[in-house]
Amino acid sequence: MPFELPKLSYAPDALQPYISKQTIDFHYGKHHQAYVNNLNNLIPGTRFEQATLDQIIKEADGGIFNNGAQIWNHTFYFESFSPAGPREPSGQLATAIANSFGSFGNFKEQFTKSSVTLFGSGWAWLVRKPDGSLEIVQEPNAGNPLRNGMVPILTCDVWEHAYYLDYQNRRPDYLQAFWNILDWEIISKRF
Amino acid sequence: MAFELPKLGYEYAALEPHIDARTMEIHYTKHHQAYINNLNNAIAGTDMENRTLAELMTGVSKLPVAVRNNGGGHFNHTLFWTVMTPNGGGLPKGDLLDAINRYFGSFDKFKEQFSNAGMTRFGSGWAWLIKAGDDLKITSTPNQDNPLMDLAETKGTPILGVDVWEHAYYLKYQNRRNEYLAAFWNVVNWEEAGRRFK
Numbered sequence: 001m002p003f004e005l006p007k008l009s010y011a012p013d014a015l016q017p018y019i020s021k022q023t024i025d026f027h028y029g030k031h032h033q034a035y036v037n038n039l040n041n042l043i044p045g046t047r048f049e050q051a052t053l054d055q056i057i058k059e060a061d062g063g064i065f066n067n068g069a070q071i072w073n074h075t076f077y078f079e080s081f082s083p084a085g086p087r088e089p090s091g092q093l094a095t096a097i098a099n100s101f102g103s104f105g106n107f108k109e110q111f112t113k114s115s116v117t118l119f120g121s122g123w124a125w126l127v128r129k130p131d132g133s134l135e136i137v138q139e140p141n142a143g144n145p146l147r148n149g150m151v152p153i154l155t156c157d158v159w160e161h162a163y164y165l166d167y168q169n170r171r172p173d174y175l176q177a178f179w180n181i182l183d184w185e186i187i188s189k190r191f
Numbered sequence: 192m193a194f195e196l197p198k199l200g201y202e203y204a205a206l207e208p209h210i211d212a213r214t215m216e217i218h219y220t221k222h223h224q225a226y227i228n229n230l231n232n233a234i235a236g237t238d239m240e241n242r243t244l245a246e247l248m249t250g251v252s253k254l255p256v257a258v259r260n261n262g263g264g265h266f267n268h269t270l271f272w273t274v275m276t277p278n279g280g281g282l283p284k285g286d287l288l289d290a291i292n293r294y295f296g297s298f299d300k301f302k303e304q305f306s307n308a309g310m311t312r313f314g315s316g317w318a319w320l321i322k323a324g325d326d327l328k329i330t331s332t333p334n335q336d337n338p339l340m341d342l343a344e345t346k347g348t349p350i351l352g353v354d355v356w357e358h359a360y361y362l363k364y365q366n367r368r369n370e371y372l373a374a375f376w377n378v379v380n381w382e383e384a385g386r387r388f389k
Contacts, residue, residue: 030366066313119260120334121314121357141314160315160357161366169221169358 085183226264
């Protein structure tokens with residue numbers, strides 16, 4: 001079964017003014033779709049033909065890893081947003097964030113800094129480590145923390161294609177906007 | 192001595208329609224300027240202030256990562272602006288054309304391999320034509336690394352470079368990096384590339 005582009009749970013203009021319809025059209029419709037197409041072209045005849053994306057992320061290298069991980073990363077990223085959801089965590093995740101970072105405000109500050117300072121293309125992640133604690137990590141290009149035994153909770157795409165039409169060189173402005181479209185009900189379920 | 196943004200040899204709109212004025216302006220005044228500011232901050236108060244940019248590049252493996260990233264960014268963009276011109280395109284001349292024919296078979300085969308190096312650089316980076324000893328080679332580097340750096344996988348003197356960070360083409364070409372790389376050939380300054388080859 002070839003991989004397919006998962007449906008978005010909101011309209012492409014639903015995240016405006018924080019992320020424009022134009023950005024979603026390219027980011028989801030072109031970039032995410034291209035990773036799906038590329039992976040489907042790359043895996044026939046390899047040992048990854050029947051593999052899950054998780055297996056590909058843990059075991060593959062080169063183009064199969066890059067495209068497989070980028071499908072997973074983009075799906076996880078787009079699923080984190082909604083036009084109207086709780087903009088702060090609650091329950092167990094809120095407690096865990098407070099335990100690991102002092103407060104939600106401190107966590108936002110550290111996650112923003114990690115996203116803004118990642119040099120080049122890549123992803124900032126909030127992950128749960130094997131010992132249960134939370135940590136913020138940077139991954140270059142298609143990197144995904146599943147490969148290192150971590151559980152992803154939240155990610156921010158800092159490839160320039162994620163924000164260049166809306167914010168150009170101003171990555172900090174994109175990060176500021178990012179917090180206004182996260183749906184913490186969805187994110188909490190991952191924890 | 193603090194590094195400064197070098198003057199552009201042409202107007203922001205001069206490379207239209209291949210590279211649009213808005214991209215040129217943001218790329219030059221924001222991205223390039225930021226690399227210079229960050230580089231100056233990274234070397235301030237150290238003996239790195241007394242070194243040339245080329246000296247920083249060739250010894251970069253022993254320097255802070257901020258010098259690698261921002262010094263590379265300054266070097267690469269400075270080169271990039273000079274290897275483009277509104278009167279560009281066409282064919283290289285003289286020794287450089289001979290060398291390209293000799294090493295790549297033909298100018299078209301060279302273009303194909305160079306574009307391919309740009310297309311297949313995953314993430315941010317640069318594609319290069321370099322002189323390595325007596326050889327001409329095509330290579331690509333991640334992020335703001337370049338072939339002058341002692342940590343580069345393939346080292347040499349850059350003759351031609353193209354920026355494949357998305358900021359170099361996203362406003363005009365979005366996800367179509369292939370179209371940007373095709374357009375690049377219309378603005379290549381072969382005279383400057385020829386000087387760098389000598």
